Amino acid sequence: MATRPKGGRGAAAQRVSSSEGVGSAAALLARDQKIELYYWMRLTRSLEERLVNLYRQTKVVGGLFRSLGQEADAVGSAFALDKAKGDVLSPLIRNMGAMLVRGAQPTEIIRQYMAKGDSPTRGRELNIHFGGPERGFIGQISHLGDMVPVMAGVTMSFKMRGEDRVGLVYVGDGATSTGAFHEGINFAAVQRCPLVVIVENNGYAYSTPTSKQTAAERFVDKAAGYGIPGERSDGNDVLATYDVTKRAVDRARRGEGVTLIELMTYRRKGHAEHDNQSYVPDGEIDRWAKENDPLDRYVRRLTGDEGVKLAELEAVDARVQREIDEATDVAEQSPMPEPTDALVGIYDDPPVTEPLWFREGVKSAVEKHERPAGWGTYDA
Amino acid sequence: MGLEEVTYLEAIRQALFEEMERDPNVFCLGEDIGGYGGAFKVTEGLLEKFGENRVIDTPISEIAIVGAAAGAAHMGLRPVCEMQFIDFISCAYDMLTNYVATARYRAFLPCPMVVRGPSGGYVRGGPFHSQNPEAAFLHTPGLKIVYPATASDAKGLMKAAIRDEDCVLFFEHKYLYRRVKERMPAGDHVVPIGKARVAREGTDLSIITYAATVWKALEAADKLEAEFGLSAEVIDLRSLLPMDDEAIAATVKKTNRVMIVHEDTRTGGIAGEIMARINELAFEWLDAPVMRVTAADVPLPYSPPLEDYVLPQTADIVMAARRLAAY
Numbered sequence: 001m002a003t004r005p006k007g008g009r010g011a012a013a014q015r016v017s018s019s020e021g022v023g024s025a026a027a028l029l030a031r032d033q034k035i036e037l038y039y040w041m042r043l044t045r046s047l048e049e050r051l052v053n054l055y056r057q058t059k060v061v062g063g064l065f066r067s068l069g070q071e072a073d074a075v076g077s078a079f080a081l082d083k084a085k086g087d088v089l090s091p092l093i094r095n096m097g098a099m100l101v102r103g104a105q106p107t108e109i110i111r112q113y114m115a116k117g118d119s120p121t122r123g124r125e126l127n128i129h130f131g132g133p134e135r136g137f138i139g140q141i142s143h144l145g146d147m148v149p150v151m152a153g154v155t156m157s158f159k160m161r162g163e164d165r166v167g168l169v170y171v172g173d174g175a176t177s178t179g180a181f182h183e184g185i186n187f188a189a190v191q192r193c194p195l196v197v198i199v200e201n202n203g204y205a206y207s208t209p210t211s212k213q214t215a216a217e218r219f220v221d222k223a224a225g226y227g228i229p230g231e232r233s234d235g236n237d238v239l240a241t242y243d244v245t246k247r248a249v250d251r252a253r254r255g256e257g258v259t260l261i262e263l264m265t266y267r268r269k270g271h272a273e274h275d276n277q278s279y280v281p282d283g284e285i286d287r288w289a290k291e292n293d294p295l296d297r298y299v300r301r302l303t304g305d306e307g308v309k310l311a312e313l314e315a316v317d318a319r320v321q322r323e324i325d326e327a328t329d330v331a332e333q334s335p336m337p338e339p340t341d342a343l344v345g346i347y348d349d350p351p352v353t354e355p356l357w358f359r360e361g362v363k364s365a366v367e368k369h370e371r372p373a374g375w376g377t378y379d380a
Numbered sequence: 381m382g383l384e385e386v387t388y389l390e391a392i393r394q395a396l397f398e399e400m401e402r403d404p405n406v407f408c409l410g411e412d413i414g415g416y417g418g419a420f421k422v423t424e425g426l427l428e429k430f431g432e433n434r435v436i437d438t439p440i441s442e443i444a445i446v447g448a449a450a451g452a453a454h455m456g457l458r459p460v461c462e463m464q465f466i467d468f469i470s471c472a473y474d475m476l477t478n479y480v481a482t483a484r485y486r487a488f489l490p491c492p493m494v495v496r497g498p499s500g501g502y503v504r505g506g507p508f509h510s511q512n513p514e515a516a517f518l519h520t521p522g523l524k525i526v527y528p529a530t531a532s533d534a535k536g537l538m539k540a541a542i543r544d545e546d547c548v549l550f551f552e553h554k555y556l557y558r559r560v561k562e563r564m565p566a567g568d569h570v571v572p573i574g575k576a577r578v579a580r581e582g583t584d585l586s587i588i589t590y591a592a593t594v595w596k597a598l599e600a601a602d603k604l605e606a607e608f609g610l611s612a613e614v615i616d617l618r619s620l621l622p623m624d625d626e627a628i629a630a631t632v633k634k635t636n637r638v639m640i641v642h643e644d645t646r647t648g649g650i651a652g653e654i655m656a657r658i659n660e661l662a663f664e665w666l667d668a669p670v671m672r673v674t675a676a677d678v679p680l681p682y683s684p685p686l687e688d689y690v691l692p693q694t695a696d697i698v699m700a701a702r703r704l705a706a707y
Contacts, residue, residue: 059528125486130491133454139487143478149447150479156448157455160433162406180443181531187444191436347483348545350622355522 020172020233022251025080025246028237034306036311037079039159041071041295043320044097048105050324051113055273059332061115062126067094069150069236070202072294074170076241080249081168083136088154089168090147094200094267096128096171102136106324110331117337124342144175148197149182153195155252158310162200166246166252168196171312173213175203176222185258189226196245197260198236202267204328214300223260235263236294260338267294386564389557391531392422392496394564395538396460397442400430406542407434409445419464419554420498420557450547453493460479463497466551467511479546481522481614481671494541496550499527499644500592500673500675502553506682512591512644517549518621518653519700524573527551527619529594531562533618536571544573552594553592560595567629573621573696578626585637585704588654593641593692598698608698610705620650628654629661636667637704641692646674668707675702 029037048066054232055064067074074097081087081102091098096109111119113126120130121139129136134152140147147169155167175181176199188195199219203210216222223230229251233244243261248259266288270277277285302308386394399407407430408423414437417424427435438445442463442521451457463469469476476495483489501510517523534552541548579594580601587597594616601612615631617624622670632638638658640651651672658670673692681687 023424037530071527121488122488128488132487138454141482143481143484145475146443146447146475147480149441149475150451150454151452152444153448153451153459154455155451157452157457160452160457180447183439183441183444184447187441187448188438190439329537347524348484 001084003031011014015135017122024239024241026285029239029242031306031308032044034239034302035076035308035312035316037242038298038302039320040075040079040101041238041298042317043100043106043323044071046320047100047109047324048096049070050328051110052273054110054328056112060113060149062113062271064113065127065373066269066273067096067290067300069293070200070265071097071243072238072298073198073200073263075236076238077168077261078102079242079243080245081166082249085164086136087166087168088133088138088151090134090140090141091131092144092147092170092172092175093128094202094286095170098289099128099131099137104131104135104137107330110327111334112329114334115332115336116331117341118334122341123337129222143180144179145171145178145184147171148181149187150184151195152156152184152188152191152193155188155195156191158194159191164253166194166196168198168249170198170200172205173199173201173203173210173219174208174220177213185226185228185260189258191255192255196248197258197259198245198311199260199262200265202265203260204267204271204280206212206271206275209252218262220260225256226260228260230260230262232262235265236292236296236297236311238273238294242336247269247348260316265294268368299368330337385561386531387488387537387558387561387655388531388553389422391421391535391564392538392552393424395542396423397429397537398568399539399542400426400434401440403542405456406458407436407452408461408462409436409438409449411438411440411464412647413437413462414659416545418462420554422498422552423462432669440466443475446472446475446480449493450475450483450491453491454483454489458492460494460496460542463495465505465509465511466497466499466513469497469549469703470516471558473516476517476523476547476549477520481520483522483649484546485522488589490545492545492549493547494550495537496538496541496552498554498557500505500555501680501687502592502643504684504687505554505680506683509677510680512548512659513619514549514550514551514620514643514694515644515648515650520545523621524548524619526573526619528552528617528618529553529556529560529579529591531560531622532564532569533571533577533616535564536569537573538620539568539570540573543555543570555592556595569676571618574624576624577616577618578583578613578627578631580612580614581615582611582635584611584635585639585701586613586615586631586635587639587641587697587701588615588617588631589641591643593643593694596642596692596694597697599694600654600701603694603698604701608676608702608705610701612701620635623654623657625657625661628657632658632662633665636665637707638666639671639697639700640671641697643675643691645677646672649674668704670677671700673697
């Protein structure tokens, strides 16, 4: 019987293909597009760093989720979709980069985290849980795997109407264990929906290593069970990620149905900002940071083979900083929601739910910062 | 009026046909609904008429059926999902309560869809083919629930459900499928969601109920009149979410004595919610405590003596009504 590591994480890059020297879709990208990929990755990382600052200033109301070390897989895959054709993706919590590529604005994301009244969800939902098909990305819910059946339905509508559109849905290694993942990918495969399913294998689902998530050696092997093609790629190589996703998108657009992609990457931060990662073996995070950081790798690639000058990338960095500063200023000025907006829009009809009779004075109570004593913040 | 009498089941099928003809965005999906026509043949003939693109046979995957319907609904389609038996809707509980019910509120994503299926007992179906899981969903803001008792309401509510901009759970009572029939109102017959119906006028006491027990209550009312000289009013709720508070308050104020009858189990059942509403709406109009006649708190057993003992029967309603009148 083969022995398998009980936890921890090897160097993914050694086990999967990368884009170096591959004749590929990435080779067809223009120089500007390659620099654009760098912009989205840098924006993702820097915006998250800004959010950490805001979190430490207690300006972020809920938890904060990072994608440090996974920027390439989110950005490279989303870049393979076609905006003009109306492709739609459904991100997971580590896919802020994919949402940015599809048009999510830093201001919106900061407002979401700060629970502002003019955030995309008007303060109803947290973090990056927002979006709609007209924007090219659909907001996720917390129940992992659920977006796979939903995206099966979105892409089934493309097929039913004969539209030239493709969908992409992300799941983590953990979500592959859910019933929703299985039912959704099987349904989409049977219906030959134009859907790309990406399993981001980042080594951990909260604290649970992949060895405790599945007995399968590789997630990509699950594709055979659904009768669909599967490909595995280096998720920390943005061009390789673009490549493998583009191939799957092209297959879907040709009417060849679903592809399962496994992207090998590594989650360098905890599940959320509060998580101290005590379960990670010593040295593992540092090794990935030092040897396999997707931004460092891409900078080397750009300034090496691609002949981009460092000064050009520094100009991108400056632009990113400026945009984030502006977005932060705008978001901080945003108002909190009106409490009674909580009752609007549960249904189309009735449009507003009646307030409960004992809540007549709610607005003034909030203005006076009244809180239940149990919160420990009661001011007399 | 149509000339022919139409069964409850045929009425639902008529509604599906008419709505699919009216609106090309309406489509059906579910297990064995196409070539086979559904376990109860509700969707028989749809495939021939509308084709595979709009009558979709799915894998045994309630999560995927409901989830895919939600995704299609976001894109402007109007899916009608069949649960082969409504007992299996529990497999899609997460998708319905977490995803579908919240979509409009949290993300402004419309989810106009119907989830329908054969429900209820009195058919020797045992624990997994007889359930009435409506109370499990009554507690979820964002969903609507209807449960018709008559053929014309089945048709009219199905049309309203398909046209509704939100997700409607449509419970069909399989005991009634082929047992009740009537002539359909002429034209485009739509019954508004959220409106109850007075199934029988009365003055001494009120029986508030829905689905198959409407017929038990009517039978009991006849008996109460004939044998005990009691005039019972029967209210058929038809819609459970939203619930018709006006109709409930009106009958309480009229008879001052109220009983709630449902086929579902007692604890946490919808009768408790209706009692709470009566308490809030019309407490001072009551001349007696509100009573409930429900199934016993047990999984529904298969064997006829067991099932008949557990489910509410006409005699139970008569006995409870006499006590209510005498209070």
